[in-house]
Amino acid sequence: MLLLLAAAGAAGCGGRATTHHKPGTTHQQxxxxxxxxxxxxxxxxxxxxQVPAKGAPEVKLALRPDSEDGWNLQLxxxxxxxTPDSVGGAALAGGGHAHLLLDGRKVARLYGPWFHLSATQVPQGAHTLTARLYADDHTAxxxxxxxxxxxxxxxxxxPGAAGHDHATPGAPSTSPPSAQAPSPDPAATADRTVTLTVHDGKVTPAPGRTELxxxxxxxxxxxxxxxxxxHVHGYDKELTLPAGQEATLVLTVDRPGLFEVETHESDLVLTQLLVR
Structure with a gap:
């Protein structure tokens, strides 16, 4: 299987006002x-x-196609x-997280070395995928x-070049059309429901930890x-949020840890899932 490897470029971390911080704390300068x-x-x-070249953080990015969907990445x-537990705090030497960028546009924040990039996140054609390292205070x-x-x-x-649609092109449907039943509430099978609203760049209720x-x-x-x-980090689950419409993602938390839920475009932390 083809493996592409890119050596780290020398670079540094910078910050701005952000809602990415530990619940109950304020963003630290x-x-x-x-x-x-x-x-x-x-x-x-x-x-x-900026830090001196000697002892500075380094990163390499390896990319290989996934047999079912998209690509598997390793940093x-x-x-x-x-350091996912200290995101939003002061910058600490050699600690932080990574951003994954497609043609300069952020598609994910990474708190570990492995990530699955879905094919739905990448338009057809040639692109450049970049992994960049950030400190806990979101400086680069x-x-x-x-x-x-x-x-x-x-x-x-x-699209569809390597899909899993086994239907014969042009073949008639074997089932007659019928009235579509109302869609069931996806949250009906959940043990816990977390309801959140994003308006004018603010999250309601304020970002906190949901213990599960x-x-x-x-x-x-x-x-x-x-x-x-x-996007739910650690589980690599995503949900499209149409403007002004409620959307629901149901997730089984099958491993312990602290997992951040954020939005891609507005770059907001919605909540953190603390699984014990």
Whole structure:
């Protein structure tokens, strides 16, 4: 199987006002004790946090097609550790998370070395996929004025080129059309339901932690005033959020840990799932 590997580029981390923080805490101003904050910012407005090249965070990105859908990604990092429990806090040397960017547009935040990229997230054609390292305060780690990142080329085939539709083209339907029954409430089978609203860039109720027992089913019921995509980190589950319409994602939490739920376009943390 083809494996593409990109060496890390020297770069740094910068910050901006954000709702990404631990529930119950306020966003902390980046401290000058770790590197130097530059005026330069990345595409999303995060300031760069420059550190010396020696001992700076490093990243490599490996990409291979998944046999069922999309691609499997692996981040190989050096002088760096993923710190999901302290996101939103002050920048700590060699700690933080990564952003995954497709042609410069953020598609996911990563709190670990592995990620599955669905084919639905990548339009047909040739693209560049980039993994960039960030500190806990959302500044971008940088060396010599450039973000610490790695990039690989990615080409997405035409939709349906490798699909699983086994129907014969042009074959008539074997079932007559019938009246469609009302769709059942997807949250009906859930043990817990979390209802959230996004309006004017604010989350209601304020982001907090939802404590769950391993094996429970949780329903995330979200209404956003703008079209967006919800993403559950660690489970790689996504949900399209139509503007002004309620959407529900039901998830079985089958492994312990702290998993962040965020939106892609508005870059907001909605809640954190704490599974014990």
């Amino acid at each position: 980046a401290s000058g004790s770790v590197g130097t904050l530059l005026d330069a910012r990345d595409e999303a407005g995060h300031r760069l946090r 190989e990092v050096g002088n760096f550790r993923f 780690w940088a060396v010599d004025g450039k973000p610490v990142e790695a990039a690989v080329p990615l080409t997405a085939p035409a 027992k391993r094996g429970e089913r949780v329903a995330l019921r979200v209404t956003s005033d703008r079209a967006d995509t919800l």
